[in-house]
Amino acid sequence: MTRTTRFAPSPTGPLHLGHAYAAMVAADMAAGGQFLLRIEDIDQGRSRAQWETQIYEDLAWLGLQWETPVWRQSDHMDLYAQALDDLWDQGLLYPCTCNRRDIQEAASAPQEDGGAQYGPDGLIYPGTCRHAPRPGARPTDTALRLDLNKALDVDSIRFTETGAGPDGQTGEITVPRDTLIRNVGDVVLARRDMGTSYHLSVVVDDAAQGITHVTRGADLFEATQIHVVLQRLLGLETPIYHHHRLIRDTQGKRLAKRDDARAIAKYRADGKTPADIRRMVGLS
Ligand code: GLU
Numbered sequence: 001m002t003r004t005t006r007f008a009p010s011p012t013g014p015l016h017l018g019h020a021y022a023a024m025v026a027a028d029m030a031a032g033g034q035f036l037l038r039i040e041d042i043d044q045g046r047s048r049a050q051w052e053t054q055i056y057e058d059l060a061w062l063g064l065q066w067e068t069p070v071w072r073q074s075d076h077m078d079l080y081a082q083a084l085d086d087l088w089d090q091g092l093l094y095p096c097t098c099n100r101r102d103i104q105e106a107a108s109a110p111q112e113d114g115g116a117q118y119g120p121d122g123l124i125y126p127g128t129c130r131h132a133p134r135p136g137a138r139p140t141d142t143a144l145r146l147d148l149n150k151a152l153d154v155d156s157i158r159f160t161e162t163g164a165g166p167d168g169q170t171g172e173i174t175v176p177r178d179t180l181i182r183n184v185g186d187v188v189l190a191r192r193d194m195g196t197s198y199h200l201s202v203v204v205d206d207a208a209q210g211i212t213h214v215t216r217g218a219d220l221f222e223a224t225q226i227h228v229v230l231q232r233l234l235g236l237e238t239p240i241y242h243h244h245r246l247i248r249d250t251q252g253k254r255l256a257k258r259d260d261a262r263a264i265a266k267y268r269a270d271g272k273t274p275a276d277i278r279r280m281v282g283l284s
Contacts, residue, residue, distance in 0.1 A: 013257030
């Protein structure tokens with residue numbers, strides 16, 4: 001099978017060593033197949049053209065080559081809307097008007113033992129809006145959540161992991177239905193301010209770009225179960241997943257966008273070479 005991999009940065013700040021590592025893992029893993037680039041800019045409030053330009057410059061400097069045209073999420077809002085229409089027509093989405101505080105309060109109400117719980121997508125939704133009457137047409141001015149209990153018509157979901165999750169999870173991963181419902185809950189698939197979400201867009205894009213091997217940081221391992229559910233509901237193939245370690249600073253903290261000291265641009269300006277960067281992230 002010819003491999004197709006991708007690197008999917010958000011243009012919300014400078015690329016740092018962790019991004020360089022992620023990009024190089026994806027390019028290496030394509031192993032002569034296709035390496036694609038995707039600009040994840042659904043968050044238009046935080047995305048900037050200037051950062052997108054710098055992503056291209058940094059990646060080219062690192063010696064990476066990718067196919068053009070580059071897939072930019074903001075150019076494909078129609079595809080995300082179609083996927084939402086499909087899920088809406090299947091009766092699997094419902095509008096949600098709760099804010100964070102509502103969720104926190106409902107989740108920690110006395111009858112809900114255990115208080116507010118966190119899943120891969122933040123607070124696990126206690127279901128407040130789930131049973132409100134559903135409008136006939138899909139609303140585009142509120143958040144839409146996936147009714148997970150309704151959506152899961154199988155006992156478990158499965159995917160293949162060739163890297164490892166944060167607790168070393170690897171190989172054939174099986175997530176039972178009950179675990180998903182308890183640990184993930186009804187995630188938001190369309191944010192009110194965006195008309196889509198990370199989870200929905202990434203699943204639609206990986207399929208549209210023909211990605212066979214999804215490589216990304218271990219911090220996104222827990223999100224994968226949501227992606228596999230969505231692939232099932234939308235009739236899309238599940239790629240192979242490869243979650244890699246995160247690059248950390250000397251205190252063991254993962255690098256963040258504001259970590260300018262470790263920005264690729266800074267190393268470039270300091271006269272480092274791409275080979276230096278490979279060594280610094282432990283790739284030879
Ligand atoms: N855009 C995401 C990030 O910058 C990556 C998404 C993915 O690889 O699935 O962390």
